[in-house]
Amino acid sequence: MLRYVLRRLILTIPVLLGVSFLSFMVIAAAPGDFLDQYRINPSISPQTIERLEKQYGLDKPWYVQYLVWLKEVIRGNFGYSFQYHRPVFEIIWRRLGATLLLSVSTMIFIWSIAPTMGIYAALHQYSFADEAFSVIAFIGISIPNFFFALLFLYFAAKTGWFPIGGIISLNFDQLPWWGKLLDYLWHVVGPVLTLGTAGLAGIMRQMRGQLLDQLRQDYVMFAYAKGMPERNVIYKHALRNAINPIITIFGYNISGLLGGAVLTETVFGWPGMGRLVIEALQSQDLFLVMASLLLSSVMLILGNLLADILLAWADPRVRLRFS
């Protein structure tokens, strides 16, 4: 197992190199660079621009820039953001908090109800609740995030029950600690519901389908036939086997934790990673984009690895294949 994990981790390195090379190429290939906005500004002298070009290394061809950047990254220096004049990780760090708050809340929301809903629907197949859940699931899968977010904002603005965007209220600093918590929860409802509906639907349907598949298997019938109590048949046998794909999805969810949700963040004015990357991409803030993309990619790869490890932990058959 350990050898497998180590091998996967080593394999990650060329992939990350590829990701960084490709991203760097794509961003460098875009017409213009960050200094364009200075060039059209007549109050900045050409000498200054030249100096800045030299400072950021923008006067060299892009592959030289890439190699320089790579050398610095290996040393642990991810460079400065052009726009904020700060080390990129300082900026990412600040946004990371908001993104993590949102994605962790969403995960808690999804994982606390979706599997239960799926199990319930499978055990009461074709009941009213089952049909209602699958309607909700289809709507949840099909509704675009940004449309749901706008609908929620409309609802919030009309009723005044929820804030229309942002992460904290103006008087956040004056609130006692429980007030701060409540204020945060109040703000996070909209984004969590928006992101939650989509994720919820997928997991619920998967859980239902898997459990139904297992309940039809011979071993379940055998367990019933030998007089095992229904609770044990369902929860100790069928469910244990049905849960595997769900664990894989859990891993994928973890891989998306730091990714941020661009559209939802945009609509709700949530200061997360998604918006940071978009803004950085649009102003061609090269190093900031590179660092955030790399971070998301690392997360994606680690999440997939984690999914595999979790699966091996849950399923002895998979464990056997690994060793």
Place this chain on the structure above:
Amino acid sequence: MSEENEVKVKSEDLFEVEYMSRWQLTWRVLKRHRLGMVALWILIVLYLGAIFADFLSPYNPYRQSLTTRFAAPTKIRWFYGGKFVGPYVYPLIKEKDPVSFRTILREGSNLSKIEGVDREGRPFSVEIGKDGVESIVLMVRYRETACSSQGEVTYRKKTEELDIVPLSMVDELLGEGQYVRTYTSSSYVKALTSKYAWKVKKIGSPKTVDVVYELDSVIVSLKNGEVKEIPIASVTDYSLKRYHVKFFVKSWEYKFLWLIPSRIHLFGVDEPAKLYLFGSDSYGRDMFSRILFGSRISLSIGIFAILITFTIGLMLGGFSGYYGGWIDEIMMRITEILMSIPGFYLLIALRAIMPMDVPSHITYFLMVIILSFLGWPGMSRVIRGMVLSLKEREFVQAALAMGFPARRIIWRHIIPNVFTYVIVAATLSIPSYILGEAGLSFLGVGITEPSASWGLMLAQAQNITYLTNYPWLLIPGAFIFLTVLAFNLFGDALRDAMDPRSLGA
């Protein structure tokens, strides 16, 4: 008897199974899937709407009309005076909100006939079209009175010409000769009276403001240029001009099916009335027409992108799965790298490479390329996996042993087996392309104004004041939702129908 019947049915089944083609069988199963069929019909209607968009649009989707910005969806009426008269609408008039100074468009109405008694006691009757009467305009006296417990004071008097009378006041104004609107909200009252504070002071702070409209006279213009003014004492009868919804009307020019120049549209109303089925946007463009034109982009982009994705996916995936070796190795590493970059960022980064200020048809083309670039790695990997496992199957091995060339084996033996999966996967992944386009356009990096796409139209609703005041801006979102839902439902049904286990049933 019943047993005989059963046997008969079974042999019929056998006949169908033996003599119906694969597609006929699939269709037979599909037809039984109720939701799937509904979804299919919805998709057919949506695509027909896209094809005949210009014929179905009452207005040119690009023409701005700044006098009718943010008009609410036009109310279509069917009855007049309790009688069914067919669909008709009333024209819009602008009213300024006295506090926020926001312009609101309300329904108003022209008069087509008015009868009554003038101030000298003589009866009169005017009707448009009769005696050369061309238009009827009402002169209305208008005064604002502030009231408080200590009395009331009139602070503003005006005479106004109303060629279109707001529908809300028409009955009282013409029936009783007077229309009173009372404002009670304190902010309203303050805003209305503050300009005349020196007058209003006399009665302390006013609690309400009455705005009174009184009928003064009718101005009738005749065809020969003559204008007559009739001072009114009372009105005995009147009727409102109705703008009927007409079918196959002539208006703006387009090319039917991109070929035949035409001016005929399915429906429309005469000016100055407007028929905005879904309201109008911030430039006063008809949302209904724009949604139809937007569907051309939003609905086709997914199809084109999926076609390209699948061609690439089938070719590369099939190739690397069938031949394996170092080609396979390189290909899989490339797909791995592409799949390790979060999708939406890659989408935007790729868009950033492409020039921004190009004509919209080139933007469209670029978006198709970007979207299919994003989709091919996943597709290739799945197809590669399927080809890998198919290669080991007996029938392929047999074909190999018989010495068939690789091309024949790939085309005749492997592709048909992958194809079922491909069709289902295509249907189920079209929504992600539609959402990709909508998302990019929503962020302002996709299709750009003045072209229409559903995502771009929805971007207007990002402004929270627009969103709360003009909720019809959300309608394009409902169309995205409906389309994605229909594709998902239909794809689901298709998956069931294509499953060989369900064919005999």
